[in-house]
Amino acid sequence: MTLYRALLDISLPTIVVAVLGMPETIIGFLEYLLFLNMNKTQSNAKEKKYQKSIRLINTLDAKDKIDNIIKCLFEEFEDWIFCGFYIEKDNYLEISNYLSDKIPCSPIQMNGVCGQSLLKNKTLIVADVNKFTNHIVCDENSKSEIAIPFIKNNKRYVLDIDSKNLDDFNQVDEKYLKKILEKI
Numbered sequence: 001m002t003l004y005r006a007l008l009d010i011s012l013p014t015i016v017v018a019v020l021g022m023p024e025t026i027i028g029f030l031e032y033l034l035f036l037n038m039n040k041t042q043s044n045a046k047e048k049k050y051q052k053s054i055r056l057i058n059t060l061d062a063k064d065k066i067d068n069i070i071k072c073l074f075e076e077f078e079d080w081i082f083c084g085f086y087i088e089k090d091n092y093l094e095i096s097n098y099l100s101d102k103i104p105c106s107p108i109q110m111n112g113v114c115g116q117s118l119l120k121n122k123t124l125i126v127a128d129v130n131k132f133t134n135h136i137v138c139d140e141n142s143k144s145e146i147a148i149p150f151i152k153n154n155k156r157y158v159l160d161i162d163s164k165n166l167d168d169f170n171q172v173d174e175k176y177l178k179k180i181l182e183k184i
Contacts, residue, residue: 049076050176057183066097074099082162086114105138112136114158117147123174127167144168150181
């Protein structure tokens with residue numbers, strides 16, 4: 001059999017599979033590309049929200065600035081159910097300023113997300129709060145959380161934000177929230 005004749009006997013689906021791969025592999029690859037594009041789009045949208053918030057925050061008067069920062073952020077991010085500050089007092093954290101769907105827990109011990117963030121002096125991003133040992137449940141609708149410790153006027157604080165969505169926070173949030181904290 002000649003090569004030409006052998007090629008004629010090969011069906012079109014066989015050629016497609018040989019050139020492009022198995023159909024499920026092709027579909028999986030296309031889904032992966034779509035997922036990457038969606039994540040990039042979501043990240044860009046999130047960055048634009050933070051940039052808009054920072055522009056507004058830059059216009060705020062020093063009086064009531066913390067309350068206005070919280071209000072600005074809480075209103076901009078519709079999936080957030082808590083945005084506030086805890087201050088360290090006598091080995092506990094007490095609520096300072098906040099906006100929330102529910103009344104927050106206060107005082108809280110140092111073993112939760114906020115306390116661990118403060119004790120370790122690092123940002124904690126928790127994709128699923130139900131998987132965080134010693135998570136303090138103030139609102140059962142909370143699914144993910146970010147806590148960022150900082151010092152102001154020799155007092156230790158934690159910016160705490162909870163979302164009703166799993167895995168809602170990432171390095172984009174950390175980057176912009178730290179920029180906002182610099183403005184306090």
